[in-house]
Amino acid sequence: MNTLRTGTYALAIIALLGTSPALRASYAPAGQEAKPAKEPPKAVAIDIDNFKFGVVSLNVAAGTTVTWTNRDDVPHTIVSLTKVFKSPALDTGDPFSFTFKDAGTFEYYCSMHPRMTGKIVVK
């Protein structure tokens, strides 16, 4: 009879499955989340307010998407000094996103109000 062998195999499979993180996570008691490995954020938000970029110098990892949102009552633009990115005129509430794939330092400013400057440092 193969029932015992099948049973053993079944037990082995269940044991193997039992070690998988996914299964462990789904059996975790309520209120306790399984903790994934810590990763840097892939998306960062910068507010533009009172004619200033909310974070003047920002460090991000390559592959991060930065989204600027204009909170002022006048439009602003986001223009890279090295012509890597250039937003349209952003009215109040309008966002502009750019994904920084390459490492480097990317200085930018508002072409309407050139005293507004900022930079993104990508590592």
Place this chain on the structure above:
Amino acid sequence: MADSIIHPDDDGVDRRGFLRCMAWAGTGMAWIAGAGILKSAPLPRLGQAADSSLAKGDFVFAQLSDSHIGFAKDANKDVVSTLQAAIGRIQSLPVAPDFLIHTGDLTHLSKPEEFDTLQQVLLSARVGQVFYVPGEHDVLADDGRQYLERYGKGTKGSGWFSFDHKGVHFIGLVNVVNLKAGGLGNLGAEQLEWLEKDLKSRASSTPIVVFAHIPLWSVYPDWGWGTDDSAQALRYLKRFGSVTVMNGHIHQTLQKIEGHVTFHTAASTAFPQPAPGAAPSPGPMTVPAAQLGSLLGLTDVTFVRRSHALAIVDHTLA
């Protein structure tokens, strides 16, 4: 309503000149400049401004600025109405202006419908000829191509030009394109070269009026209220006996006299902005509705040939 006058006159002001200034003013303060010193004298109410007929060769022109068609936030939900009120004020001046100048920020976002609306408002009010220089809000999206399509005829580069009217030389400059990071307004080498050539053949006795959007003097650099290379332009203008610089951009009236040069900024017809440093930033300033009109306005300028003088009067909409 509040009116104020500047009357630069190299000869100083004698009693007859003073009375002439008083006749122009209507209500409010008269600012009289003699040899670069500004004196003020409060005036009694004169009812109708007196001298409504000018001598031959004298004329009036008016300045509108910062109409920001397309703006509809708290500071003013109806910029077309306030523009129309400003035009109405022009039409009630005792002497009709020969033409208007608009010192920029015609629109808020350089949108075609915004330019169209401004054109319609000015046409239907039959204001006559208007000369324009762009503001930074007029050259978005396409580096000013749309502005030039509409207002570039007869201009050079990004829209600068000059013309003569009854012996006065008018110069429209553009200081809102190719702005450098960290900088202020910018005229650029090409425009400065043109300006030098434009002025070369002029007699120093020719009265000059220069207009541009951003102030050509350092009002408040922290807020971008100045022009990086205006000193060069002012050097070309130094030899002239009467120079009047008219700007907008800061949405409030300010004046300064330096030797033979009178600097003046106009109020906006759309919304006020705070006094330098009086707020965290130079954005639109919201005031109680009843107060708005007193912070918006236009400017009229009278040229009087026999004294080479220009009388600048600011009118509010209140």
